[in-house]
Amino acid sequence: MRLKIIRLSTIAAFIIILLNLIYIQVIKGGYYFDLSLHNRIRLLSLEGPRGRIKDRHGKILADNRLSYDAAVVPWGVDETQPELFSFLSKVLSLDQKKLLEKYEAKRTASFVPVLLAEDISRDQAILLEENKYRFPSLLIQEAYRRQYPFYAEGAHLLGYVGKINRLRMEELKEYGYVPQSLFGYGGVEEYYDAYLRGEEGGVQIEVDNRGQQVRLLGLKDPRQGQDITLTVDADIQVSAQRLLEGKSGVIILMDADNGEILGLTSAPTFDPNVFLNPQARREVSALFSHSSSPLFNRAIQGVFPPGSVFKMVVALSALSTQKINSRKTFFCPGFYELGGMKFGCTHEHGTEDLEGSLAHSCNVYYYNLGLLVGAQTIYKYAHDLGLGSLTYIDLPYEEKGFVPHQQKGLLASGQRWYAGDTLNLSIGQGMTLTTPLQLARMMALVASDGKQVHPHVIKMIGEKSIERYDSNKEIPLDKNILKIIQKALRQAVVDSSGTAHALNVEGLYVAGKTGTAQSSGKKENHAWLVGYVKGKKNISFCVFLEHGGSSYNACVIARDLLLDLRGKGIL
Amino acid sequence: MGLAALYSASFQNIRVTQQVFYDQLFCAALGLGIMYFLKRVDYRKFYDLAYIFYGLNILLLLFVLMMGRYALGARRWMEIGALSFQPSELAKLSLIFVLGRYFSNRRPTLSFNFASKAQLLFRDLIFPFLLTAVSILLIFKQPDLGTSLLLFGIFLIMLFVTGLEYRYLMGFTGACLALMPFAWHILKSYQKDRLLVFLNPNIDPLGAGYTIIQSKIAIGSGQWAGKGWLAGTQNQLNFLPERHTDFIFSVIGEEWGLLGAIFLMYCYFVLIDSGFQIAEQLKDKFGLFLTMGIVSILILQVVINVGMVMGLCPVVGITLPLASYGRTSFLVFMIMMGILLNINRKRLFS
Numbered sequence: 001m002r003l004k005i006i007r008l009s010t011i012a013a014f015i016i017i018l019l020n021l022i023y024i025q026v027i028k029g030g031y032y033f034d035l036s037l038h039n040r041i042r043l044l045s046l047e048g049p050r051g052r053i054k055d056r057h058g059k060i061l062a063d064n065r066l067s068y069d070a071a072v073v074p075w076g077v078d079e080t081q082p083e084l085f086s087f088l089s090k091v092l093s094l095d096q097k098k099l100l101e102k103y104e105a106k107r108t109a110s111f112v113p114v115l116l117a118e119d120i121s122r123d124q125a126i127l128l129e130e131n132k133y134r135f136p137s138l139l140i141q142e143a144y145r146r147q148y149p150f151y152a153e154g155a156h157l158l159g160y161v162g163k164i165n166r167l168r169m170e171e172l173k174e175y176g177y178v179p180q181s182l183f184g185y186g187g188v189e190e191y192y193d194a195y196l197r198g199e200e201g202g203v204q205i206e207v208d209n210r211g212q213q214v215r216l217l218g219l220k221d222p223r224q225g226q227d228i229t230l231t232v233d234a235d236i237q238v239s240a241q242r243l244l245e246g247k248s249g250v251i252i253l254m255d256a257d258n259g260e261i262l263g264l265t266s267a268p269t270f271d272p273n274v275f276l277n278p279q280a281r282r283e284v285s286a287l288f289s290h291s292s293s294p295l296f297n298r299a300i301q302g303v304f305p306p307g308s309v310f311k312m313v314v315a316l317s318a319l320s321t322q323k324i325n326s327r328k329t330f331f332c333p334g335f336y337e338l339g340g341m342k343f344g345c346t347h348e349h350g351t352e353d354l355e356g357s358l359a360h361s362c363n364v365y366y367y368n369l370g371l372l373v374g375a376q377t378i379y380k381y382a383h384d385l386g387l388g389s390l391t392y393i394d395l396p397y398e399e400k401g402f403v404p405h406q407q408k409g410l411l412a413s414g415q416r417w418y419a420g421d422t423l424n425l426s427i428g429q430g431m432t433l434t435t436p437l438q439l440a441r442m443m444a445l446v447a448s449d450g451k452q453v454h455p456h457v458i459k460m461i462g463e464k465s466i467e468r469y470d471s472n473k474e475i476p477l478d479k480n481i482l483k484i485i486q487k488a489l490r491q492a493v494v495d496s497s498g499t500a501h502a503l504n505v506e507g508l509y510v511a512g513k514t515g516t517a518q519s520s521g522k523k524e525n526h527a528w529l530v531g532y533v534k535g536k537k538n539i540s541f542c543v544f545l546e547h548g549g550s551s552y553n554a555c556v557i558a559r560d561l562l563l564d565l566r567g568k569g570i571l
Numbered sequence: 572m573g574l575a576a577l578y579s580a581s582f583q584n585i586r587v588t589q590q591v592f593y594d595q596l597f598c599a600a601l602g603l604g605i606m607y608f609l610k611r612v613d614y615r616k617f618y619d620l621a622y623i624f625y626g627l628n629i630l631l632l633l634f635v636l637m638m639g640r641y642a643l644g645a646r647r648w649m650e651i652g653a654l655s656f657q658p659s660e661l662a663k664l665s666l667i668f669v670l671g672r673y674f675s676n677r678r679p680t681l682s683f684n685f686a687s688k689a690q691l692l693f694r695d696l697i698f699p700f701l702l703t704a705v706s707i708l709l710i711f712k713q714p715d716l717g718t719s720l721l722l723f724g725i726f727l728i729m730l731f732v733t734g735l736e737y738r739y740l741m742g743f744t745g746a747c748l749a750l751m752p753f754a755w756h757i758l759k760s761y762q763k764d765r766l767l768v769f770l771n772p773n774i775d776p777l778g779a780g781y782t783i784i785q786s787k788i789a790i791g792s793g794q795w796a797g798k799g800w801l802a803g804t805q806n807q808l809n810f811l812p813e814r815h816t817d818f819i820f821s822v823i824g825e826e827w828g829l830l831g832a833i834f835l836m837y838c839y840f841v842l843i844d845s846g847f848q849i850a851e852q853l854k855d856k857f858g859l860f861l862t863m864g865i866v867s868i869l870i871l872q873v874v875i876n877v878g879m880v881m882g883l884c885p886v887v888g889i890t891l892p893l894a895s896y897g898r899t900s901f902l903v904f905m906i907m908m909g910i911l912l913n914i915n916r917k918r919l920f921s
Contacts, residue, residue, distance in 0.1 A: 006847075021832050025793055029793070029829075
């Protein structure tokens with residue numbers, strides 16, 4: 001009967017419903033459950049403070065200080081809005097309208113606090129906090145700001161931090177960097193950013209359909225990043241930077257036996273604290289546009305002609321290929337003639353042997369040697385000594401310099417190699433370019449009888465010390481030959497007519513080589529002084545003055561530095 | 572059970588006040604009273620009153636259209652003093668009375684000749700349809716698509732029960748279907764959206780599709796045993812709109828899970844099936860039609876509402892009997908229960 005039909009249809013309908021229920025609730029239940037969670041749970045991240053940077057004795061070079069930010073949580077602002085903002089503007093001494101505009105512009109979800117003023121003074125923070133009962137949506141947030149207690153000393157070594165830029169974001173977002181992350185720029189801050197970074201924590205909150213926070217579900221505390229201990233000695237660093245004040249140049253001190261950098265300074269320098277000061281924008285842009293490039297780390301990024309310092313390389317190559325022995329002499333009348341042109345020397349040296357030529361820095365001797373040995377051979381030994389290649393120091397943006405190759409150079413510039421080019425090469429002019437660090441490493445090699453160390457600036461990450469730096473290489477050079485060079489360098493200091501005589505400090509075994517390199521254009525020459533000290537530690541050093549004039553100026557600085565360090569008991 | 576669900580829906584939230592619960596509670600009490608009262612009232616009295624009742628209802632509907640309270644984009648409520656009620660709910664009842672009376676007076680006729688065929692049609696089909704149509708139109712204009720379709724459904728089922736020959740039924744349905752494209756244009760845009768979204772809820776996840784998606788999330792996330800009374804997150808945190816009315820089943824699904832949902836469906840099923848059992852044994856035509864009318868309302872509302880909430884049907888604004896909030900609706904259903912009880916009684920004693 002008809003009733004039966006209806007009845008059966010009804011049963012069928014119910015069965016369909018039942019089946020569908022089973023489908024939604026059982027089969028796809030998990031899926032829907034997840035969706036329901038997703039609807040209501042939000043995650044906010046909290047950034048952890050950065051690890052500190054310390055010198056080898058534990059002095060803090062980069063730290064975090066507690067700073068206060070004033071923020072407003074949009075939830076609940078409506079009623080108290082005008083009074084809240086007038087109060088804020090009074091306490092913070094900021095224009096009320098601007099505050100409101102900023103608030104409107106930056107607000108997002110209703111539970112996300114809107115940052116209105118960064119790094120306010122403690123008194124301001126206290127005042128705001130005291131009035132919180134009146135304005136419950138006012139929030140004083142604590143943040144950590146990077147602080148460099150040594151200001152400009154060591155700026156290049158340390159680098160600075162700032163908000164990450166888009167380019168790096170793209171590369172690094174898989175590692176957890178978000179647009180508001182801090183990132184190191186330059187120096188140790190950049191190179192070891194991954195270790196210094198604080199570990200992110202987070203807050204898990206429950207929201208309703210309007211995105212309003214209902215309650216706190218979970219909290220993961222953010223953790224501080226790892227501290228990094230440098231090989232650098234703060235005392236040395238400070239002394240070095242002070243000596244370069246007002247000048248433009250580099251001082252590097254390195255342990256000749258293991259490559260630990262004891263001091264690395266570049267001038268002109270800057271105060272890295274300005275990058276974190278929101279009021280100091282103008283200073284920051286001034287730094288970027290300054291004509292003398294204070295942000296440029298001349299120690300590893302600067303490439304300059306080595307000048308007379310390069311003579312060591314020529315001497316070494318001549319001795320090693322047995323073109324001469326140590327007693328070979330040449331006569332220097334003050335100039336050298338080749339192809340109708342006169343190549344000058346600083347003095348009329350008369351007859352010079354190898355030792356004397358290095359001690360007195362005679363160009364003519366080396367013009368002769370250069371032609372004898374040939375540019376190709378010089379190239380090889382220059383590379384053996386580490387010039388023209390990276391030292392792989394753990395700082396970013398190192399340059400590798402350039403040593404001209406007789407044949408390859410031709411193809412590049414299309415010009416023939418002339419004998420005159422060899423002459424220039426022999427005295428470290430022409431196209432040759434080195435970084436101060438390369439020269440410091442070279443000196444260490446000479447001092448240690450052929451061990452090429454790997455320069456590095458860090459000693460420990462967290463509590464673990466870095467052991468991997470035994471990638472020191474033994475360069476296959478005749479030790480006796482090196483001893484000859486060493487003796488010559490010592491002579492340069494000890495001999496009263498030695499170019500480095502100013503360094504003859506009582507009680508210290510100092511050896512070195514000066515260099516005066518002509519720079520292009522009308523500017524003053526560059527002044528070099530590279531050498532090493534043997535004593536408690538064997539320390540190789542490099543002093544460079546960009547457009548510093550005579551190398552004597554570099555010697556003076558080096559001497560002051562050595563005296564200072566001896567006074568401090570380091571040497 | 573419906574009461575418990577309503578409590579949850581209105582618990583602790585800003586949009587829907589607890590008042591809703593108390594209202595419904597009151598109506599429940601009142602309704603129960605009415606139900607028991609009607610149990611004793613001879614339902615045949617309604618027979619006499621049928622036309623008058625219906626006519627009154629029509630008037631009420633007209634009134635509503637003209638002066639009714641406007642809420643949620645529709646004029647559905649009449650206010651008398653401090654109380655308001657929905658005539659469209661009453662219309663369901665009055666329609667049953669009217670159709671019941673009308674159909675019970677017809678005898679199944681045979682087709683003699685053409686002339687009388689037309690007469691036949693007229694009597695058995697068209698006239699009752701026209702009667703119904705008046706209500707449908709008035710309600711549609713409120714606008715309340717759901718209830719008007721519901722009335723149409725009631726008509727169809729009761730017509731089916733009259734025993735009208737299949738070909739007429741088919742023809743009629745065919746004609747109606749043919750009119751659908753025209754009907755499409757009469758629909759308001761949001762109603763059209765609802766139909767489109769029914770086909771694919773993801774077209775408009777924040778607008779028309781939002782409700783269905785949220786509803787499915789709510790039901791699905793209840794899984795076996797639900798999240799617990801008052802603990803439905805979709806519901807408590809306001810993700811689910813209309814949860815105290817059309818979507819109360821979602822709340823039940825979320826909080827009581829599959830088991831709860833099945834239990835509720837079972838309750839309805841028992842109710843409906845007992846209706847069937849009563850109907851089968853009736854000889855009295857009027858009683859039969861009344862019973863079937865009531866049963867049909869139950870079937871249609873339950874199936875459509877649950878289907879709607881699960882995404883099986885487009886959202887049409889049909890509430891779940893006795894569970895969704897709606898005082899008039901609740902009372903009307905209680906009246907219907909009372910009548911059923913009376914019919915049952917009479918059946919036993921006749």
